[in-house]
Amino acid sequence: MATSTNTAILQGVRIIDLTSIIFGPLATQMLGDLGADVIKVEAPEGDLLRQVQPSRHRLMGAAFLGANRNKRSVVLDLKTQADRDRLRKLLVDADVMISSIRPAALARLSLDPETLRNENPSLITVFATGYGQDGPYASKPAFDDIVQAVSGLASLPTLRDPEAKPDYSPTILADKLGGVTTAYAVMAALFHRERTGQAQHVEVPMFETLTAFLLAEHMDGATFDEVPRNFGYARMLVPHRRPLQTADGFITILPYTNAQWARFFKTVGRNDMIDHVWVTDMDARSRNIGAVYDMVAHIALTRTTDDWLDLMEQADIPAMPVRNLSDLPNDPHLAATGFFQRIDHPSEGPIWTTRPPIRFLATPARHDHRPAPRLGEHSDEILGPGRE
Incomplete structure (x- = not known):
């Protein structure tokens, strides 16, 4: 918890969060970890x-707990004029509104x-x-899944093997990348307002975000x-680019420079x-990287995983x-850094969570300041009692 001598980096920033699922909530959790006061506005049925x-109690699923710490929850039915007015009242004093509702x-x-x-000239709006x-x-x-499909991500296996079928990455990559991108976009907009006094509107589209991320290397040729056709970074797509089987398990060994290959x-x-x-010329190695990896794969079978770790x-x-x-x-490194944390949630009891990975020495992020809220837990605290 932040103190007067150790203030969180976004202390004093109020964010009205009109997002759901993972894309927006991951972004607002990250901003809450940095000290922002995040007010999560939920419909009566909740996110x-x-x-x-899985869950222990209704409406408190594990995935929700993993993306909604450091927030307060209020329930507003935006189909009603009264609750729209309550939301607008919250927005008059807010710094940022983030929404995943269709514009x-x-x-x-x-x-x-x-x-x-017009009602709050200092409000940064984010879609x-x-x-x-x-x-x-x-x-x-x-x-x-929709964005993995249309962005080309799901088709990457077919670039490696023409007989393969498209497949989804077994993690919600589009949502999570969108969340990280939204968090840095909000930070940039806050910095711009601090420097110029001007608020602005920000748009973070999941499709374009994932596509740009994917093409950082796969734009390739x-x-x-003249007309872009030769997509696909060859080193990522050769069949032998996969974990190496050893005498007793699997390992990744990755010589990269000429000196390391030697x-x-x-x-x-x-x-x-x-x-x-192939060792002395990176260009020649790149053009023959599949054969190089195949050679390493055969060599890897000759030793155990522990033997390889010692040798490398x-x-x-x-x-x-x-x-x-x-x-x-x-994992010894994650244990030493305290990555996994067990906290007591007020309604869910002991739960495991992870600490924010970024370290700020002067303004540390927080993972246990405010556990993920129950639906509408803070409605009276924020909106006042007797709102009927």
């Missing part, structure tokens, strides 16, 4: 994520950025949308095409490779074992 199992619906409720900024509002997809609904082959007794063009540490070559998620609580 849909509350219902996702057209907000406009019908007179909650569009222009109207709100966490599925698609940019200047394109033909603007009004389409978007969820993580298309960068130089040390690797020297360590495994393949002195014939030290002066090979001695040779100063990056290497780590392949973990299961269930292994992570026993």
